[in-house]
Amino acid sequence: xxxxxxxxxxxxxxxxxxxxxxxxxxxxxxxxxxxxxxxxxxxxxxxxxxxxxxxxxxxxxxxxxxxxxxxxxxxxxxxxxxxxxxxxxxxxxxxxxxxxxxxxxxxxxxxxxxxxxxxxxxxxxxxxxxxxxxxxxxxxxxxxxxxxxxxxxxxxxxxxxxxxxxxxxxxxxxxxxxxxxxxxxxxxxxxxxxxxxxxxxxxxxxxxxxxxxxxxxxxxxxxxxxxxxxxxxxxxxxxxxxxxxxxxxxxxxxxxxxxxxxxxxxxxxxxxxxxxxxxxxxxxxxxxxxxxxxxxxxxxxxxxxxxxxxxxxxxxxxxxxxxxxxxxxxxxxxxxxxxxxxxxxxxxxxxxxxxxxxxxxxxxx
Amino acid sequence: xxxxxxxxxxxxxxxxxxxxxxxxxxxxxxxxxxxxxxxxxxxxxxxxxxxxxxxxxxxxxxxxxxxxxxxxxxxxxxxxxxxxxxxxxxxxxxxxxxxxxxxxxxxxxxxxxxxxxxxxxxxxxxxxxxxxxxxxxxxxxxxxxxxxxxxxxxxxxxxxxxxxxxxxxxxxxxxxxxxxxxxxxxxxxxxxxxxxxxxxxxxxxxxxxxxxxxxxxxxxxxxxxxxxxxxxxxxxxxxxxxxxxxxxxxxxxxxxxxxxxxxxxxxxxxxxxxxxxxxxxxxxxxxxxxxxxxxxxxxxxxxxxxxxxxxxxxxxxxxxxxxxxx
Ligand SMILES: Cc1ncc(C[n+]2csc(CCOP(=O)(O)OP(=O)(O)O)c2C)c(N)n1
Ligand SMILES: [Mg+2]
Numbered sequence: 001x002x003x004x005x006x007x008x009x010x011x012x013x014x015x016x017x018x019x020x021x022x023x024x025x026x027x028x029x030x031x032x033x034x035x036x037x038x039x040x041x042x043x044x045x046x047x048x049x050x051x052x053x054x055x056x057x058x059x060x061x062x063x064x065x066x067x068x069x070x071x072x073x074x075x076x077x078x079x080x081x082x083x084x085x086x087x088x089x090x091x092x093x094x095x096x097x098x099x100x101x102x103x104x105x106x107x108x109x110x111x112x113x114x115x116x117x118x119x120x121x122x123x124x125x126x127x128x129x130x131x132x133x134x135x136x137x138x139x140x141x142x143x144x145x146x147x148x149x150x151x152x153x154x155x156x157x158x159x160x161x162x163x164x165x166x167x168x169x170x171x172x173x174x175x176x177x178x179x180x181x182x183x184x185x186x187x188x189x190x191x192x193x194x195x196x197x198x199x200x201x202x203x204x205x206x207x208x209x210x211x212x213x214x215x216x217x218x219x220x221x222x223x224x225x226x227x228x229x230x231x232x233x234x235x236x237x238x239x240x241x242x243x244x245x246x247x248x249x250x251x252x253x254x255x256x257x258x259x260x261x262x263x264x265x266x267x268x269x270x271x272x273x274x275x276x277x278x279x280x281x282x283x284x285x286x287x288x289x290x291x292x293x294x295x296x297x298x299x300x301x302x303x304x305x306x307x308x309x310x311x312x313x314x315x316x317x318x319x320x321x322x323x324x325x326x327x328x329x330x331x332x333x334x335x336x337x338x339x340x341x342x343x344x345x346x347x348x349x350x351x352x353x354x355x356x357x358x359x360x361x362x363x364x365x
Numbered sequence: 366x367x368x369x370x371x372x373x374x375x376x377x378x379x380x381x382x383x384x385x386x387x388x389x390x391x392x393x394x395x396x397x398x399x400x401x402x403x404x405x406x407x408x409x410x411x412x413x414x415x416x417x418x419x420x421x422x423x424x425x426x427x428x429x430x431x432x433x434x435x436x437x438x439x440x441x442x443x444x445x446x447x448x449x450x451x452x453x454x455x456x457x458x459x460x461x462x463x464x465x466x467x468x469x470x471x472x473x474x475x476x477x478x479x480x481x482x483x484x485x486x487x488x489x490x491x492x493x494x495x496x497x498x499x500x501x502x503x504x505x506x507x508x509x510x511x512x513x514x515x516x517x518x519x520x521x522x523x524x525x526x527x528x529x530x531x532x533x534x535x536x537x538x539x540x541x542x543x544x545x546x547x548x549x550x551x552x553x554x555x556x557x558x559x560x561x562x563x564x565x566x567x568x569x570x571x572x573x574x575x576x577x578x579x580x581x582x583x584x585x586x587x588x589x590x591x592x593x594x595x596x597x598x599x600x601x602x603x604x605x606x607x608x609x610x611x612x613x614x615x616x617x618x619x620x621x622x623x624x625x626x627x628x629x630x631x632x633x634x635x636x637x638x639x640x641x642x643x644x645x646x647x648x649x650x651x652x653x654x655x656x657x658x659x660x661x662x663x664x665x666x667x668x669x670x671x672x673x674x675x676x677x678x679x680x681x682x683x684x685x686x687x688x689x690x691x
Contacts, residue, residue, distance in 0.1 A: 064489050064668055093491070115489065115668030133493040134451055135423055168422035169454060196423045198399030204422050263491075271398045330673050333666040344632075348661050355679065 028296040029230060040081060040229045041293055042307055044073040044286045047097040049311045050106060053319060054113065058264045062323070063114040067094050068260035074285040075191045075254045077101065078232025079159065082240055088127045088158040090142040092135075094191070094258075095161040099128050106318035111325060117332050118325065127156075136162060136169035139188065143178045146186035146243070157185040157243040159236070165196025167213065168204045176251065180217035185243035187236060190253045191226060197262045198271035214251035226254030227285045330356060369549040372542045374516035375405050375481075378523035379443065381553045383413050386441060389527060392419040393428055393445030393481075402447060403483060403542055425455035429480065433462050436478040441527060449484035449536070450493035456501070463532045464507030476532040479523070483539045485577050485628055486671045490539075495665040497629040502534045503606035503638075509558060510605040512536045514579035516547040518603060521556030529558060536605075538576040545580075561609035563616065567598035570622035570688055573613060573639060575602040578676065582626050585681045595689065605635055613639065614646045621652040622688040628675050631659035653691030658684035 029037070051070045058066045069076065076097035080089065089095070089102045096109040103126035112119025112131065122128050129145070132138035142160030149156040166172055167190065179186045190210045194201045207213060214221025220242075224235045232254055239250035257280040261268045268277070293299035334341070334349040341349075353360045369377065382389045391406055397420035400407035410418040421428050425446055432442040446452045452459075459480070466474045486495030503510045511526055511533055513519035519537070526533035564579065565586070574582045579601045586597045598616050602608055617623045623643050625636035636657035643655050658676045666674050676684075 065491050112667070113491070115491075115671075117667050117670075119667070131492070133491060134453070137454075165423035168424040168427070170424065170426055171454070196394070197402065198395045199420050199423065203420055265402075270400070328669045330670055333661065333663050333670050333674055337663050345662055348631075352661065352673075355683075 028298075032230065032233070034298050036081070036233075037230070037293060037296075038298060040077050040233065041286070041289050041299070042311070043077045043081065043101055044229060044289065045307060046311050046314065047073045047076060047100070048286060049308075050100065050109075050315050050318075051097075053315050054110065055260065055264065057110070057319065058113075063110060065263050065265050066113045067263040068258065069094050069097050071257045071259040071280065071285075072191050072193060072226070073097065074229035074289075075189075075226045075232055075256050076161075078229040079161075079189050079236045079252075079254075082233050082236035083157075083159060084240070086127060086154070086156045087240065088129065088142070088145045088156065090129045090138045090145065090158055090160040091131055092138065092161055092163065092166070093131050093133055094163070096131070098161060099131075102126065102128050104128050105321075106315065107321040107325070110318065110322040114322065116325070116328055118328075136166040136171040136175075138162070139166070139171050139175035140178065142186050142188070143175045143182075143184055146179070146184040146249075147182060149185055150182070155244055157187060157240055159187040159189055161189050161191065163196060164190060164192040164194060164201050164204055164210060165199065166190075167210050168196075173217075176214065176217040176219055176249075179249035180219045183246075183248040185246075186249045187239045187243060188249070188251045189236065190251070191256050192253050193256045193258045195258070195262070195272065197266060198268075200271075209253055211251060211253040219249045219251050221251045221253070223253045223255070226256030227283065227288070229285065229289060331358075331360075366548045366550055368546045369516045369520075370543045370546050371513070371516045371519050371537070372403060372405055374520040374547075374549045375523055375537060376407060376409070377549065377551070378520040379406065379409060380412065381520075382443070382524055382527040383409065383417060385553060386527070387417075388439065388441040389443060390417045390419065390435070390440055391443050391445065392421050392432070394421060394423055394447050396420060396445050401445065403539070405481070405483075405537070405542075406445070425452060426458055427455075429455035429458040429463065432478050432480070433458060433466065433476060436476040436532070437466065437474045441477045443479045443481060443527065445481045447483070448490075448494045449482050449496040449498060452480075452482060459502065459508065459534075460505050464505045467531065468507060475530045477527075477530050479526045479529075479533045479535050481535045481537060483542075484536045485538045485540055486665050486675055487540050487577075487668075489668045489671075492667055495668070495671060497627070497660070497665075499536060499605055499629055500633055500635055503635055504633075507532070508606065509533045510536065511558060512538065512576040512603065512605060514538070514541070514574075514576055514601050514603070515545075516549050518556050518562075518601075520549055521554050522558065522603065524553060525555040525558050528555065533558070536576065540577045541580065556603075559604045559607055559609055561600050561602045561604070561612040563612065564599040564601050565597070567596040567620065569595045569597065569620055570624060570685060571598045571600060571613070571616040571620045572624045572626060572685065573600045573602060574626040575605060576628065578626050578628055581676075581678065582681055585678050585685070589682060589685060593686075593689075595685075597685070608635075608639070610642060610646070613643065617643050617647045618650045621650050623647075623651075623655045624658065624684050624688055625655065626658045626676055626681055626684065628660055630662050631657055632662045634659045653688040656684045656687050 145158040211221035211223040640655040
């Protein structure tokens with residue numbers, strides 16, 4: 001009787017992904033140094049190990065709700081390694097991988113997902129914007145950052161990350177339009193993981209791709225295999241060169257997949273079949289690149305063992321720093337609201353501290 | 366009758382509304398296949414089909430803007446906004462259109478729509494998932510703002526909201542979605558809008574609250590009454606706008622003292638309006654200025670400090686003591 005088209009949609013989806021986008025490597029790329037190829041592989045492992053450990057921490061109640069990125073490493077590594085230090089990363093909640101690669105300490109990311117304001121800190125000189133939680137709202141910021149760079153004649157571009165679901169929000173379209181009208185040095189990078197929580201890509205748009213939307217704004221649109229860090233790197237690298245030389249914005253869509261739940265509170269079995277996920281995992285982007293590096297003669301078992309140990313160690317150290325951070329200071333919630341706190345706020349703070357029996361507190365009335 | 370959580374009572378209310386009136390449809394992000402991120406719409410897609418339970422594109426302005434057209438043209442949409450912190454892309458639709466279409470069309474177009482919005486803090490959610498900004502909506506003439514504090518009221522208020530010819534912002538306190546169960550009738554019933562309820566009668570002070578804070582305040586009151594020998598009247602406002610001034614003033618005229626407790630920040634929280642009205646109406650009966658217990662005037666902090674941001678039992682207690690100490 002009731003067969004929702006949701007089910008039919010799911011079947012369709014299954015058919016579509018029984019041929020997951022394959023990473024198609026041939027000969028070793030001539031345009032990319034061996035060290036960079038190896039770095040891509042290493043950074044992908046760094047993010048994966050970080051991610052898996054973070055999920056375990058959440059499951060053990062040692063951090064709060066967490067949005068895993070596993071599966072999307074090729075996108076975040078390929079895109080971020082193509083940036084220069086002066087370029088800006090403008091992330092969503094799932095782009096902490098890019099944040100880490102661009103200079104944000106891992107423990108800050110862990111502190112953030114553990115509900116601590118210290119986790120919001122971006123070190124001076126690191127050009128990363130704070131995580132944007134409301135969908136697509138960061139995209140106009142990226143346009144503005146790029147606009148400032150243009151007005152100030154800085155050699156700097158901004159890269160705004162977003163998801164497939166975000167392409168439905170007005171902010172995405174407004175940002176693209178500003179980027180086009182003012183020819184801004186901005187790159188919009190969509191990780192199309194084909195779901196917005198439970199909602200499949202074809203419920204977001206009647207177009208076949210995100211990339212084609214660029215045309216409506218007079219912006220170049222590019223679609224790449226988000227399963228292939230090298231392809232992603234090349235596309236972003238070209239877009240950075242173009243933007244930095246006054247060529248304007250680019251929209252890049254990378255087709256990808258998230259292995260895990262939307263967040264640790266989500267149950268993906270409610271909306272996507274396990275076979276679909278398995279089909280993607282069977283062509284894992286990290287494993288594929290590893291095989292390729294070996295075929296090119298620049299990777300081996302000894303390097304792999306050393307890498308795994310080094311990365312596990314690095315992640316463990318970061319977890320240690322997160323867990324040995326002093327307990328949160330309740331007073332922190334009153335800080336950084338204004339450059340000059342209002343007298344009323346100062347009074348609330350004093351009363352609050354007094355109620356906790358802490359120094360600096362004063363009872364009023 | 367069956368024992369239900371707040372989530373189950375709202376789910377049951379939606380089911381009753383849809384079974385009774387074919388014009389009622391649900392739309393929003395993840396409300397269909399997934400049954401809602403809080404499972405409030407669980408099972409409804411299966412029961413009513415995809416024309417009536419609709420997973421929309423991720424766009425709050427689109428969800429609320431199309432709801433305006435749907436409602437004006439004969440449907441009774443119940444859009445869901447996933448969290449209060451994500452309603453703002455649709456704010457324009459709410460304040461410029463949803464709230465005003467009746468007025469702007471001089472009664473020709475009305476908007477029988479219910480915007481369901483999970484809200485409030487202290488569920489250890491990530492950033493921006495814990496807003497209590499009911500003032501934004503209550504501040505907007507033309508909107509009716511409703512907040513249940515228990516499963517029975519939740520179902521009845523929801524059904525009354527669906528019956529209403531005017532748009533209702535139906536705020537669902539996430540912290541008590543599954544905190545306790547209550548007997549809820551299986552059949553259709555309504556709980557009137559614009560009517561506060563006296564949760565507990567008392568003679569010495571009136572405490573006014575809504576949503577999550579009602580139960581927490583009630584616990585504090587139990588203890589205070591025993592320890593201090595005072596008698597407290599507790600009012601659950603239920604509809605925040607337009608609110609039930611009669612019930613509140615009658616109570617304050619009797620007790621001579623009033624305290625408002627809410628999770629929204631103090632500055633221009635609804636406590637400000639309630640306090641102002643009590644001073645205007647009951648000044649000669651008042652033994653003390655009206656006290657407010659609210660969150661501090663800072664954005665909801667990340668979750669490790671959020672319990673200290675909202676009114677704690679200690680602060681609620683101190684607020685009530687204050688009107689006796691005056
Ligand atoms: C404005 C807004 N609406 C709703 C949400 C709730 N929400 C969080 S993530 C998400 C899905 C996002 O999907 P997509 O853009 O594809 O990114 P992905 O999570 O797949 O990386 C939704 C609906 C939000 N954070 N912000
Ligand atoms: Mg997505």
